[in-house]
Amino acid sequence: MQVIDGVTILSATDLVGFLACEHLAGLELAGASGLVERPIRKDPELELIQARGYEHERRYRDELAAGGRRVTEIALDGSIADRLDQLRAAAAETDVAMRRGDDVIYQATFFDGRWRGHADFLLRVEEPSDLGPWSYEIADTKLARHVKASALLQVCSYVEQLARTQGREPERMHIALGGKARATESFRVADHMAYYRLVKRLFEDRIAGTAAYPPVGTYPDPVEHCDVCRWDELCTIRRRADDDLSLVAGITSLQRRQLKDRGIATRRGLAGLTLPLVPPLRRGNPTSLERIRSQARIQVRGTDEARMLYELVDPPRLRDGTLEPDRGLLSLPEPRAGDLFFDIEGDPYAFDEGIDYLFGVLEPGRPSADGSPAFHALWARDEGGEVTEDAERRAFERLVDLLIERLDADPEMHVYHYAPYEPTALVRLMGRHGTRENEVDRLLRGGILVDLFRVVRQGVRASVESYSIKRLEPLYGYEREIGLRDAGSSIVAFETWLGGGTGEHGEETLATIERYNRDDVVSTMRLRAWLEARRTELEGRLGQRLPRRSRRDGAPAEVLGEKLARIAATAGRLAPAGVDDGTEAGHARWLLAQLLWFHRREDKSFWRRYYELMGDMT
Numbered sequence: 001m002q003v004i005d006g007v008t009i010l011s012a013t014d015l016v017g018f019l020a021c022e023h024l025a026g027l028e029l030a031g032a033s034g035l036v037e038r039p040i041r042k043d044p045e046l047e048l049i050q051a052r053g054y055e056h057e058r059r060y061r062d063e064l065a066a067g068g069r070r071v072t073e074i075a076l077d078g079s080i081a082d083r084l085d086q087l088r089a090a091a092a093e094t095d096v097a098m099r100r101g102d103d104v105i106y107q108a109t110f111f112d113g114r115w116r117g118h119a120d121f122l123l124r125v126e127e128p129s130d131l132g133p134w135s136y137e138i139a140d141t142k143l144a145r146h147v148k149a150s151a152l153l154q155v156c157s158y159v160e161q162l163a164r165t166q167g168r169e170p171e172r173m174h175i176a177l178g179g180k181a182r183a184t185e186s187f188r189v190a191d192h193m194a195y196y197r198l199v200k201r202l203f204e205d206r207i208a209g210t211a212a213y214p215p216v217g218t219y220p221d222p223v224e225h226c227d228v229c230r231w232d233e234l235c236t237i238r239r240r241a242d243d244d245l246s247l248v249a250g251i252t253s254l255q256r257r258q259l260k261d262r263g264i265a266t267r268r269g270l271a272g273l274t275l276p277l278v279p280p281l282r283r284g285n286p287t288s289l290e291r292i293r294s295q296a297r298i299q300v301r302g303t304d305e306a307r308m309l310y311e312l313v314d315p316p317r318l319r320d321g322t323l324e325p326d327r328g329l330l331s332l333p334e335p336r337a338g339d340l341f342f343d344i345e346g347d348p349y350a351f352d353e354g355i356d357y358l359f360g361v362l363e364p365g366r367p368s369a370d371g372s373p374a375f376h377a378l379w380a381r382d383e384g385g386e387v388t389e390d391a392e393r394r395a396f397e398r399l400v401d402l403l404i405e406r407l408d409a410d411p412e413m414h415v416y417h418y419a420p421y422e423p424t425a426l427v428r429l430m431g432r433h434g435t436r437e438n439e440v441d442r443l444l445r446g447g448i449l450v451d452l453f454r455v456v457r458q459g460v461r462a463s464v465e466s467y468s469i470k471r472l473e474p475l476y477g478y479e480r481e482i483g484l485r486d487a488g489s490s491i492v493a494f495e496t497w498l499g500g501g502t503g504e505h506g507e508e509t510l511a512t513i514e515r516y517n518r519d520d521v522v523s524t525m526r527l528r529a530w531l532e533a534r535r536t537e538l539e540g541r542l543g544q545r546l547p548r549r550s551r552r553d554g555a556p557a558e559v560l561g562e563k564l565a566r567i568a569a570t571a572g573r574l575a576p577a578g579v580d581d582g583t584e585a586g587h588a589r590w591l592l593a594q595l596l597w598f599h600r601r602e603d604k605s606f607w608r609r610y611y612e613l614m615g616d617m618t
Helices: 012-020 022-032 044-066 083-100 149-166 193-206 224-228 232-241 253-261 267-271 286-305 389-409 421-433 437-445 452-459 469-476 487-500 504-542 558-574 584-601 604-613
Strands: 002-004 007-011 071-073 104-111 115-125 135-141 172-176 184-188 310-312 340-347 355-367 373-379 415-417 449-451 460-462
Touching (some): 002 083, 007 012, 012 149, 012 193, 012 224, 022 193, 044 071, 044 104, 044 115, 044 487, 083 115, 083 149, 104 149, 115 149, 135 149, 149 193, 224 232, 253 286, 310 504, 340 389, 340 421, 340 487, 340 504, 355 389, 373 389, 373 504, 389 421, 421 449, 449 452, 452 504, 460 469, 469 504, 558 584
Parallel strands (some): 007 115, 071 104, 135 172, 340 415
Antiparallel strands (some): 002 007, 115 135, 172 184, 355 373
16 A cells, blocks of 8 residues: 555555455555554565565466467566656556457556556456457466465456456456466456455445554454564554453454453453353353463463463363363373484475475484484485485485384384474375375374373463463473574575575584474473473372373274275285386386375375374374
8 A cells, every 4th residue: 555646556465454454454554644654574484485476476477488378578667756657657558468469468567546456467368358359367376275365356456457458357367376286276257256346345445534543443453464464563562562362372363352342351351350251252161261361360470470480270070070081281191211202394385385304303212422312303305415305205204214113112102292283294294205104104093193282281371472382491491502583484594595505504504403403302302391290290289190191002993904905915916016117018007006096195084084083183
């Protein structure tokens, strides 16, 4: 949103932002009107995503050109001092290209005096319009693997202006997705324009009044868009100054709205709330309300006492009065010398589908020469030092082989991690590379993986605004060696290395990431020790011995085991040792063998079964 020569210029980005956060529209209007200076957000990860987006856009352009389509590029003329004149000139150039019937128009610009639009691509189709016996449809590029509603809304804004130029709405619009498949999905324009017009009307009504800062009538509630918003820091400062309910860890947006409707708008107000609430909240249950009140109370106490606090959460009891098993601190297995601690470093943007490039495993039961726990850093690097997808497969296989080898040596050991990324990644990598399926199945079925995040959230309450492991580290006195702020910093460091090769400076970058990963697994080990001490504390308070996590049978289900055996036997007969012998008949047999495994991997119920097995970890 810009105010140029007294005219408020709007774009599809403003519309999408409004849909994500109504408060944002007021902030942008205040900034455009000069009531407050727009913040400049420096975020290397956002810059990385933007660069990947441009790369995807250029690649799609090159694919169109390689397919024989002539591409005309529209560029804003930086030599024109007046910004409105720049827009008018680019829009006029787009209009000329359309009337000329150019095949593909890249960075097409529209401007009607108020709304501007920059469509990635206009694709000529042989459907008549005011232009002649042809017209255009819009294709927009998005890095996402799936089409989001915001992407369709953005394209609809371009469609409206395209229709004004060519005298008819296009029949379809297209989204060129990211990922290795780089699929293009198409949608009927008529199915979405009514919704677009509704959102546009609501947006224009919202900015129709006088600009004000802070905006009137809305509040900066945290939403997903905050992760990419330039106003995020200012909104966070305001929420903290207001002691807003959003500062309470684990509170939902629905709970916040309902409490604010009752006049309870602050963290302290929630901490002092008398329960049961009369009348009760329309949605939700008393247990969840009591939980967030307790969370607010300990956070307020922590603030007042200027120190980190914790309290134990009593495990729930069943109807017969016994403690519910596998909940909170009761879900901790008996510690073993062979226990492992595990963390993955991944980059969701690299190599189209993302890559998990470092698997870190800490093994306290096998000390290094200096007496510290052995640390296995399994990198997805080939012999030349390059990170590749094939090297990811080999690193994944080494990881799984290590876990299974240790499990065979001590069937009672467990592998600890924090939050559900690690087991989810194991399933994804197993499917992506078609390897170590039985071994991963054994780990999941046997309950070998233990998520300490789940243990913490069910068993301990702390005076933190977020239950990330880094927020909890003051509880057990852990200080990190490496100053990377978070996983996003690790991603940016890795992307920097990808762009800079494998020289000496690059190796220093990887060494830093490896030490960051080691910090994570050491922290996980220290957290487990702290939770064991809290478990002992709980036993003392309750005056009874607490049961441990129940052990599950890691053997595959009989039906699945039989199915795998039949597939393996048939595939083995078709292609002995899984090898294509190079003959036409041998190649056909090899393809058929691969097809047997392909259909099993594509079986959605198979994957649902894996996630069911992981249900107590997520």
